[in-house]
Amino acid sequence: MRRLLVFSDLDGSLLDHDSYDYTPALPAIAEIYARGGILVLASSKTAAEMLPLHHDLGLGDTPMIVENGAACVSPEGIGSKTADYRAIRQVLSTLNAPFRGFGDMSVAEVSAQTGLSHLQAERAKARQFSEPGLWQGDAHQHAAFLAALARHGINASRGGRFLTLSFGATKADQMMKLRQRYRGCFTIAIGDAPNDFDMIAAADRGVVIRNPHSPDLPPFQHEHRILRTEHSGPDGWYAAVMQLLSDWDQEQKGTATHG
Incomplete structure (x- = not known):
């Protein structure tokens, strides 16, 4: 079975734009874990900024895409590469x-x-x-x-x-490197801002979280693969992930039936 990889922006996506709360998304995160999936945080924040949330979500040794895609680091690598x-x-x-x-x-x-x-x-x-x-x-x-x-x-x-x-690397670049590590994986990318566009476009399924603080992201070349949410922040994140996981479950059942 293909491995599920979910890449998520933080501010305005997994985290509420104002309160930084993520609790509405927790049931969907639990469903990702229940399917053996991996959640990869991808942010413009530094690794030191992201580490507390990484710990709170129980992500273990899962790498983080940091500093707007400038690098992908493991929790143990924080501060060691400068x-x-x-x-x-x-x-x-x-x-x-x-x-x-x-x-x-x-x-x-x-x-x-x-x-x-x-x-x-x-x-x-x-x-x-x-x-x-x-x-x-x-x-x-x-x-x-x-x-x-x-x-x-x-x-x-x-x-x-x-x-x-x-030195020019992006969130999309780092996502593609991890995609190579987990060959045959199925990727979901979630974001709300222009710096997430390429990452969303490169994933198997993309999610654009509604951002009331900026204009909508323009149409994608493969818009049919993009889910745009009605709600913003973690509420939109939860609804989108649950819908895509339902689609994923149906796909896996179909694969098993025809296998």
Whole structure:
């Protein structure tokens, strides 16, 4: 039987946009586990930020897709791999650009800029693979900055107020690597924002969680494989996963009957 892999964004998807509550989704998560499935968290958060939730959900040694897809790490690998981050910071030190990254900010400043608590800001500063920050220059300087970064293989992506620098890997890239590890698996990808689009598109079935805070994601090439939820956050997550698991059960019965 094919292994079920469920990849999920956090904020606005598994987690409520405002309260960060995930309890409405718990019965659906239990049903994933009951089928021998694996839940992979995929977020722009750092591994240090994601680890408490990873523990609370009982995910064991399941890897996490962190820092918007810059890497996929196991819980034991948190903090042990920092070469990418150090390389990005080294390049920044040579450019003298009007860019103020998290590495240039104190915990208090990150807290003030993001609205995170002191502890959350401390975890957000525990970067391993990417560097978010504030651009403080003009358009001409910005173009020169991006060109200089590109010469070092560094990509810059805009997310809200922050410009995030990384070596370019995405959530979809990391999902495909795990798909290769579990050959023959069936993948579900869940998200609510543009940075989830490619991951959702690449899965066997995709879920777009309704996001009342931003425009709807555009149509996908294979829209028939996409489920768009009526409810937002974990309520939408629960309803979508339960529907897809019902479809999965019917498919498995059909396979067994014809086997």
